[in-house]
Amino acid sequence: MNRTLLRGATIVSMAPGRPDAERADLLVEDGRVARIGERLDSAGADLVDLTGRIVIPGLVNAHLHTWQTGLRAVGTNWTLMQYLGHMHGGGAERFSPDDLHIATLAGALNQIDCGTTTLGDWCHNSLTPEHADAGVAGLTRSGIRAVFFHGTPYRDPEEPHPLTEIDRLLHGPIEAASLLTLGMAVQGPQYCYPDTAVADLRAAAERGLVASFHQSGGEPEGGWEAVRDAGLFGPLVNIVHGSDMPDAWVGTLVDAGATFTSTPENELGQGHGTPVIDALLRHGGAPSLGTDVDSVAPGTLFTAARIALAHQRGLDHAKHLDIGMPALMNAVTAKQALAWATVAGAKALGLDDRVGHLDAGMQADLVAIDARGLNLWPAHDPVAAALHADIANVEAVMIAGRWRKRDHRLLHSGLDDIKERLRASGERLVQTVLEE
Structure with missing residues (x-):
């Protein structure tokens, strides 16, 4: 079983029945949120310290x-x-x-x-x-x-x-x-x-x-x-x-x-x-x-x-x-x-049974916002701080339990090549678009 335990963050789950914001751990098992609670057992899990971060649904x-x-x-x-x-x-x-x-x-x-x-x-x-x-x-x-x-x-x-x-x-x-x-x-x-x-x-x-x-x-x-x-x-x-x-x-x-x-x-x-x-x-x-x-x-x-x-x-x-x-x-x-x-x-995409809020059984699609940044600190209201975030504060992104961004860096190979191909495509197309 693949387990990841996020510890020390403020969780803004957007889930019905949960607090607007709570200091809690979040356990991910096999791509889904398994549990949100205090001091969850970390045995066998990849432990990630997110103290000073706000975790929100993706x-x-x-x-x-x-x-x-x-x-x-x-x-x-x-x-x-x-x-x-x-x-x-x-x-x-x-x-x-x-x-x-x-x-x-x-x-x-x-x-x-x-x-x-x-x-x-x-x-x-x-x-x-x-x-x-x-x-x-x-x-x-x-x-x-x-x-x-x-x-x-x-x-x-x-x-x-x-x-x-x-x-x-x-x-x-x-x-x-x-x-x-x-x-x-x-x-x-x-x-x-x-x-x-x-x-x-x-x-x-x-x-x-x-x-x-x-x-x-x-x-x-x-x-x-x-x-x-x-x-x-x-x-x-x-x-x-x-x-x-x-x-x-x-x-x-x-x-x-x-x-x-x-x-x-x-x-x-x-x-x-x-x-x-x-x-x-x-x-x-x-x-x-x-x-x-x-x-x-x-x-x-x-x-x-x-x-x-x-x-x-x-x-x-x-x-x-x-x-x-x-x-x-x-x-x-x-x-x-x-x-x-x-x-x-x-809800608009027909996926509200899988994503949109964080709770047990939902897909582990989430974002860790670095609230220690000068533009958010001190984060007196975690919900407002999350809304006020920008790309510089998006420290980590998880989709279906897999990290796609960590430490403010996309985890995707070949980004320089992708950017070069996008540049070449865009430069060719922009002239044809402007001609119309």
Whole structure:
């Protein structure tokens, strides 16, 4: 039996029924959390002293297009319309399978470095089966836990999702990868005809797969009603962005069990519309979080969580000021924001029975935050300190009981070669993207 005992840390488990923070040991056995408690028996275990650290569940980045990693920051000043024109107006079709592979590998490794242990990788540039396989291989090689959301470039609104490819992946490359599951990145009712949207979501439901689709601004039209009337909105449906969605629709979707993923930094910066977070909270829901595209915004989920929290608090303060009375306390807490980046992300990806919080039986996906750093010390409130962390504080990352980062260093061979391949790919692609 493979045993690791983490001793001396402050545990922020995010588990129901446990304290917000507790000084305790955490025992890992064969890839799972076996026990959390005081002075656990260390016999036969690899003992790791984490005094001065805060251990949290691994972050869940529920929406990221890793295939764009090689184009980092090229679109930082783009609006949404410029992004769509440059990236999807012809640039995406220039990617080779090798380009997609190295971008996915490097992007996933960066997520681990930043404290993400589970990734919703929305690969809507699977131009061919070879492209899809290259993406899956990149995720597998990185060691991250991920849902590979198979998607294609924007298609004719009458054209359904390629189910032969979904079934090939499901019973082939994905089945062979222990840390990967499959999802469907469908066009959704905003971008295809009602019958197509219904067919795609029904196909995902029949296979037990999460179907995720984009929605940014605009009144939901006939396709949404068709999906609702077919009874297909439920826990296996994930809406990305949901910006400016009418309140009644948010309530309908929350009641049906559908999940939302907000990517607040690029939503606010590019002009997607107002993030859906306020409406979700009013209807008893909660957002999961993503960083969306490294070509536009950095891939640090801690930053996304803090932006989401600050934006929501800003809205709350504005509401109070509108009636002439400042808020006497914040309605949204740091723990809620951390839950958006962990618990809610796991739920959105259909993995909440495995990851998102730390408790006996859960997968040992966790992050050790070095709270001795000058930017966090003294850590009077461990939950807030965890939320205030950044990559410099991410000392160690464990996925399924295996260390993927230790002593502030990724444990992955060939990083220099990966960086060089990413540079060469990005330099070739950036010119074609900017030409569009």
